[in-house]
Amino acid sequence: MSATGGSSGTEPRKASGLQLLRDNPGFRSLWSARVISVGGDALSLVALMLHVADTTGQALAVSLLLLVGDFVPSLLSPIAGAISDRFDLKRVMIACELGQGVVLLLIALSLPPLPLLLVLVGLRAIVGQVFLPASRAAIPGLVGDKDLESANATLGFGTNAAEALGPLAAAALLPLVGMQGVLLADAVSFLVAGAVLLTLRSLPPAPAPAGVKTSLLRDAKSGLGYIKSTKAVRVIALGFCAIVAFNGVDDVALVLLATESFAAGDSAVGLLLGAVGIGLLFGYALTARYSVRMSLMTLLVAGFAVNSAGNLLTGLTWAVAAAFTTQFIRGFGIAAMDVATNTLLQRLVAPRMLGRVFGNLYGAIGVAAALSYIAGGFLLDATSAPITLLIAGGGGLLATMLVALALPRVLDEHTAGQGTDDTPTPNVTK
Structure with missing residues (x-):
């Protein structure tokens, strides 16, 4: 198949998303970890927005929260991608999941004032920005070339479903466990996702060209x-x-x-x-x-x-x-x-x-x-x-x-x- 896709009758049959999840343990681990952490993140976003709105009473504060979480990490994206290419992808992803879990745990236990909260949310978002390219770069090492379309679509389906269900879960949990309980649930979701990724095989970086100095x-x-x-x-x-x-x-x-x-x-x-x-x-x-x-x-x-x-x-x-x-x-x-x-x-x-x-x-x-x-x-x-x-x-x-x-x-x-x-x-x- 060419770079633009297409297939010939002599090629082996492509696996469906369900087949990949059933038969490919590595992809199943990556998919599960992403769904768990994205679902937890959607939980905490609702909780943090409500917390900021209740404690400050200012729409600007909520906007700052979203800006720090979405835009600020993009400024460091060249570094985030370079980390993925320099280190074992399995270790990078596990470190990112655990790092995000620790930051969420700090937020949940302290519910800090807005300036410190924004710093912690920005730090978590930066760590998450490192995870994203690593997770996409890992897929070719986990599935065959013929199954890349299926793998990407299956991952997209799982993460978007988790993101859609997250706010609904937050609405159900907030009356039961409160703000801190929802944030703790997100922290646990990152720790569980990191544990799931332990089952991946090593995904070492591709070697740099001979004689090229790197930093x-x-x-x-x-x-x-x-x-x-x-x-x-x-x-x-x-x-x-x-x-x-x-x-x-x-x-x-x-x-x-x-x-x-x-x-x-x-x-x-x-x-x-x-x-x-x-x-x-x-x-x-x-x-x-x-x-x-x-x-x-x-x-x-x-x-x-x-x-x-x-x-x-x-x-x-x-x-x-x-x-x-x-x-x-x-x-x-x-x-x-x-x-x-x-x-x-x-x-x-x-x-x-x-x-x-x-x-x-x-x-x-x-x-x-x-x-x-x-x-x-x-x-x-x-x-x-x-x-x-x-x-x-x-x-x-x-x-x-x-x-x-x-x-x-x-x-x-x-x-x-x-x-x-x-x-x-x-x-x-x-």
Whole structure:
């Protein structure tokens, strides 16, 4: 199979997600650890937001909490990715899970004032930022090349399901165990996830080229240089970030669409915000089953297009039910672009650079999302929710067209350049 996907009749049958979880102990351990820790993290996010709101009475304080947790770690993403490429991935992931658990334990036991709380939340988020590229870089070492699409879709399904159920679990637990109990549950979830990862085999780093001096900072710089010099990776990363930059404002826009444009209540807000999550779960399930029937390049472009068109069409809707439908379908696009991006990078990028590429990608996505919130906020104030969604979707479709025009050529160039120092492995042509 090529870097862009597709299959031939002579290739062995691809494993389904359930088969991977049943028959592949390494992948099952990684999947279980991620689901446990993501679910626990969703628990604590609700608890911390409520705690900050109750103790400060300021919306700005809640915004600072979210900013520290989501945006600040992205600034250190080059270092986070370099750590993944320098050390055994199993040890990196276990250390990250245990580190996050210890920080959550400190928060739960002390419930510190806001300045110290923000420091601790930022520290936990930075450790989590190290874990993300390590977990994605580990997948090619745990499953065969033919099963990468299934593995990425199955992991996406599990983590998004856990993230969706986390707030519901928090609502059920808060009256029973209180704020500290919920935070302690999150701390325990990280410790359990770390224990689960102990069952993984060792995943040592790929050796650096002979004669090349390395250090953490030098590796971080070379990771940025790799993306800059590798056209295929650059197009994929820039395309993904452009889609996020245009469409990231949708969460805020949907709230205003329901309450102002549709004059509906809070339940309508919940429906619209939940529609994407439901679509995501169906999208990951379908992608795990059928993604091998189309090229990854097609899956990526289709994901970009459906994601963006979903917001554009939502801006044209006239009622909550219609907007729910367009956002539900949009979830399929987000799942497709996530699976396609992760699988393409795992096949295209040299193993010794994979952690840095994922680290920088996740960091850039965080920056793009922050820019979308800021620019989208101004746009919402100046216009309306429907117009904002139309502009977001239209901009995303324009970015999709540019990616669709550039990606085939740069993928062909990348494949033709196999054998150079910065191109990976035969995995690109399988």
